[in-house]
Amino acid sequence: MYERDSILVSVPGTFTSKPNKPSCWRRWKQLSRLQRSLIMILLFIGATAFAAYFLQVDSRSVPNAWAPQEKPPSHLERSGQHADGDVGAEPQVRFRPIKRGPPAHRSKVALGDNQMKGEKPNLALPELREIDIRWRGSLIGISKAPNLQGEEVAVKGGDKPAVGTLKAKVKNQRQQAVVEAFRHAWLGYRRFAWGRDELRPVSQGYKEWFGLGLTLLDALDTMWIMGLQEEFEEARKWVASELNFNKNVDVNLFECTIRILGGLLSTFHLTGDKLFLDKATDLGVRLLPAFGTPSHIPYSDVNLGKGTAHGPKWTSDSTVAEVTSIQLEFRELSWLTGDERFREAAEAVTRHVRDLAGKTDGLVPMFISTQTGHFTHSNTLTLGARADSYYEYLLKQWLQGGKREQLLLDSYLEAISGVQKHLLGKSQPNQLTFVGELVNGELRPKMDHLVCFLPGTLALGTRHGLDPSHLQLAEKLANTCYQMYRQTETGLSAEISYFNTQSDAKQDISIKPADKHNLLRPETVESLFYLYWITGNHKYQDWGWDILQSINLHTKVPSGGYTSIANVCSRDNPQPRDKMESFFLSETLKYLYLLFSDNLTLISPDTHVFNTEAHPLPIHTEP
Ligand code: DMJ
Numbered sequence: 001m002y003e004r005d006s007i008l009v010s011v012p013g014t015f016t017s018k019p020n021k022p023s024c025w026r027r028w029k030q031l032s033r034l035q036r037s038l039i040m041i042l043l044f045i046g047a048t049a050f051a052a053y054f055l056q057v058d059s060r061s062v063p064n065a066w067a068p069q070e071k072p073p074s075h076l077e078r079s080g081q082h083a084d085g086d087v088g089a090e091p092q093v094r095f096r097p098i099k100r101g102p103p104a105h106r107s108k109v110a111l112g113d114n115q116m117k118g119e120k121p122n123l124a125l126p127e128l129r130e131i132d133i134r135w136r137g138s139l140i141g142i143s144k145a146p147n148l149q150g151e152e153v154a155v156k157g158g159d160k161p162a163v164g165t166l167k168a169k170v171k172n173q174r175q176q177a178v179v180e181a182f183r184h185a186w187l188g189y190r191r192f193a194w195g196r197d198e199l200r201p202v203s204q205g206y207k208e209w210f211g212l213g214l215t216l217l218d219a220l221d222t223m224w225i226m227g228l229q230e231e232f233e234e235a236r237k238w239v240a241s242e243l244n245f246n247k248n249v250d251v252n253l254f255e256c257t258i259r260i261l262g263g264l265l266s267t268f269h270l271t272g273d274k275l276f277l278d279k280a281t282d283l284g285v286r287l288l289p290a291f292g293t294p295s296h297i298p299y300s301d302v303n304l305g306k307g308t309a310h311g312p313k314w315t316s317d318s319t320v321a322e323v324t325s326i327q328l329e330f331r332e333l334s335w336l337t338g339d340e341r342f343r344e345a346a347e348a349v350t351r352h353v354r355d356l357a358g359k360t361d362g363l364v365p366m367f368i369s370t371q372t373g374h375f376t377h378s379n380t381l382t383l384g385a386r387a388d389s390y391y392e393y394l395l396k397q398w399l400q401g402g403k404r405e406q407l408l409l410d411s412y413l414e415a416i417s418g419v420q421k422h423l424l425g426k427s428q429p430n431q432l433t434f435v436g437e438l439v440n441g442e443l444r445p446k447m448d449h450l451v452c453f454l455p456g457t458l459a460l461g462t463r464h465g466l467d468p469s470h471l472q473l474a475e476k477l478a479n480t481c482y483q484m485y486r487q488t489e490t491g492l493s494a495e496i497s498y499f500n501t502q503s504d505a506k507q508d509i510s511i512k513p514a515d516k517h518n519l520l521r522p523e524t525v526e527s528l529f530y531l532y533w534i535t536g537n538h539k540y541q542d543w544g545w546d547i548l549q550s551i552n553l554h555t556k557v558p559s560g561g562y563t564s565i566a567n568v569c570s571r572d573n574p575q576p577r578d579k580m581e582s583f584f585l586s587e588t589l590k591y592l593y594l595l596f597s598d599n600l601t602l603i604s605p606d607t608h609v610f611n612t613e614a615h616p617l618p619i620h621t622e623p
Helices: 002-009 024-030 033-060 103-112 173-192 214-226 229-241 253-271 274-291 327-337 341-354 388-400 406-422 449-463 469-486 523-535 539-555 582-595
Strands: 061-068 095-099 198-200 205-207 250-252 301-303 317-319 367-369 424-426 433-435 437-439 442-444 446-448 496-499 608-610 616-618
Touching (some): 173 198, 173 214, 173 539, 198 214, 214 229, 214 253, 214 582, 229 274, 250 253, 253 301, 253 327, 253 582, 274 301, 274 327, 274 341, 327 388, 327 616, 341 406, 388 406, 388 449, 388 608, 406 424, 406 449, 433 469, 449 469, 469 523, 523 582
Antiparallel strands (some): 061 095, 198 205, 250 301, 424 433, 437 442, 446 496, 608 616
16 A cells, blocks of 8 residues: 555656556556555645745735835844934945735734733734835825814813813814824734834834833824723723833833823823823832942943843933933822932932032033042033933923922023023024034034924923013024924924024025934924914914924835934935934924914913923922
């Protein structure tokens, strides 16, 4: 039997061999029924495998889709990649046609290789549309500004958490365009990066930074504010079943506080859902070891699972903006839990910096030693990277505490006088007012996009009774920030702009090759939101609308998500950097949505203070 069977296996080889052989059909008829069945089964298996292989290859090939070389996802990358420090040019993206696994397979890969298992979202993929071979971003339909119409349901603010039900909000057309943009961003995150820190939209993958689902947590309150109930519920399930801070992972204290702690606290405030407060409290306790330094100025990094903390490898210094921009969140956590450890740790830093020598008319250097508690590298004064939110949090803490902490206000007002005295300049030929940097006593006409938070903060102060001249300065600076967008080919601002001050200059703004990138940062639209809210001037909404159009035109990735770009100076080749920062969802789109609001009782800055990641927290008018 075995012998005959083994002969049978060689049958296919006989089809084309010697002449005068019996015909195939005759040989087939000579076989036993068992032998014929076996051959049929083998042929069937072979045919199925063959068909499956070709169908799979077919479904892998997205017609005309191109993407950069995919890198293996790197887990828990070190927090040295601070978004604001991310100013160096990334390697150029090389393009090649992509072949991807079938959707189901890809979903498994995306979800299955770390501790984050559990309930999976429905990742059914919509049809991929044909994509341009060249990178172009993709156009949105509306090119003319629509009329503003529509009403919203206000969300309660004030001293107590607004135990919320998510009501459908009627949105005007511009708000709908923002919601569409959010949905598109979320589509990419959900398809390719669910539960991960950041989406890599072009390579359709993800990037881990803390391994905590950063984008999902940062975006929770935006979904709530926009009334995206389904998306919110799905994300909440992930928080309930997957989010675990008991991990051996180093996180950056500042980033984790403003994005994750701030996001959880504001979501608790909006929803009244205790899940978010419990998670926030767990995280807050795990962040506390960062403050265990000789000076009580916290280390930059803390290990959530081990309870150990340390600075960056190369220095014992921390960044001034980082250690002074965690107070809104820690104070709110104490208010909510009654546990004063959070407030005490954060306010010790405020007091220390307030009394510290080395400021120039209220302006602070960029670094501070965790060992001595002194400022270091004092030769540069800036309102950009590493100092920016120090100023923002002086004002906002004063507001958060019901305007009772006079010393905070004094520090803020002194610093704004310092800005007026040392850092302002005017460009040629159009006399744009800019905020430069003082380097060894000399004004450099360099302005980070990050500085564009300042018009909004100045305007916010005037709403609360501060010097009206601050509003005039805010309006001038907001125009400058808008021009930083208007005057590039893409309509998107560079990370850093230089202002020309020579009398014969032909253009106001110059951009250096290393500064041409755009990370979809929020600061300008944040300021437009405050200025519209305070002045009621619709030009600020129109400017925000222009910016949204440029974002859609140059950074929208057809298969889902938006990408940072490397070159704002080239409309034809803006060079996607293949990364969607979490603040695009938590801040940029939220501020755009609120900017276009007709009903300013929706999360009003009269009752809420937005942390530096745009998470609204209540103002405490009662002591
Ligand atoms: C955000 O994380 C925060 O707004 C922070 O204050 C500055 N950097 C980014 C946005 O640009």
